[in-house]
Amino acid sequence: MFEMHGKKALVVGVANENSIAWGCAKAFKALGADLAITYLNEKAEQSVRPLAQELGAEIIRPLDVLDTDQLDVLFEEITQRWGQLDTLLHSIAFAPRDDLHGRVIDCSAKGFGLAMDISVHSFLRMIRKAEPLMPKGGTCMTVSFQGSTRVVEHYNMMGPVKAALECAVRYAAAELGPKGISVHALSPGPLMTRAASGIDEFDELLDAAAQHAPTHQLATIEDVGAYAAFLASREAANVTGGVHQIDGGYSIVA
Template structure:
């Protein structure tokens, strides 16, 4: 916890929200949760299944999460059940973090034109459409505005070797952010995609030659390095705070500047 008084435009005191996608203490979503709690926010954390819960339950407890709920967006009514419990616990929601993505290995590693219909639809459902559904489900709980934030990657804008179908899915996700921002803006609900540089997380381990991607980004980035999950967490927490109240609809890069280099 920071020892200094948080300026009002950075404080999340009294703010409440939902955080999805924590797999372990190396997850970007965990760093986001930690940053939000340090700024005074209250959180509900979700887990995907009992296997993942054994790793995330202690983290939720350490962060003082108000609740720890199962969320599997492939299961009917799972998201709606979580949102109902958020309503019961908090009444209103000020922010929600969507940090989930999935693609079958065969579809991820192969040519995009060889991707299976079922695999493509599954990747799009979990990684993109679930964010749209989350926005709709949380809209009634954001009567006084709020922030919806998802996680993207540079592969949405440029071809990244071995990123395959996920690049197409992330492009759709970033487009969804813009359209959601347009739809929800009149209600004061702001929408963002945060696009970190490559970070070694459990999800990243499924990408072929990921270590080479880390090295290449560190070499070309103006800051001469890759970023940390804590840096991504700090930026995401800022987007939940008053200091970012004039922003919406953007994809914001946290990649040591690597995205500006061809």
């Protein structure tokens, strides 16, 4: 029923084969989408480029979202090569280690601002550049976590950051809805990704999630990819502004 043939998808945030973004990229490709995949820097390229080539990505470029020139070059290539963009998947987040491991009330203004810039405002910057490439509508997605609405031990300052991201999704969805552009947040439960490895005692959180989820198992990057592919399909064109829980029901358990 769902397909993406002829659609162009930009996937930002692939770090390795365990990345949520990688699960989404695989799902988009399986449904027929053409891909653009980015990597953070030269070190990351060694892991990401082979994965991107495995999926036949037509565009493979570096993207540090703090580098406005790289963002401009990426979207210029998308414009020149494709002339359109149908799907944007933003799966990046960052917090300085010292700020992340301390109390929320103790985090530095500089660290908090950097986390907000990379984790939230970069999504808005990408949407703004994607908008003119979506004259017939499109789908923009980012990745959140339940620490946005509940206190999750050791998640610390990323909780307020993800709360801001989800709020940004709602406002962007309201602003772009008349143009047929939907905006979503994917919220899987705990997953062992490179970003999650920076959170203290994350293994314990994984075990607790698996024990308490109604399905008694964690979500996988393939689960997230399948859901993202549905949201990117024409069948989901009238769905927007939501925070989609993909966590085996863990989020409903008290």
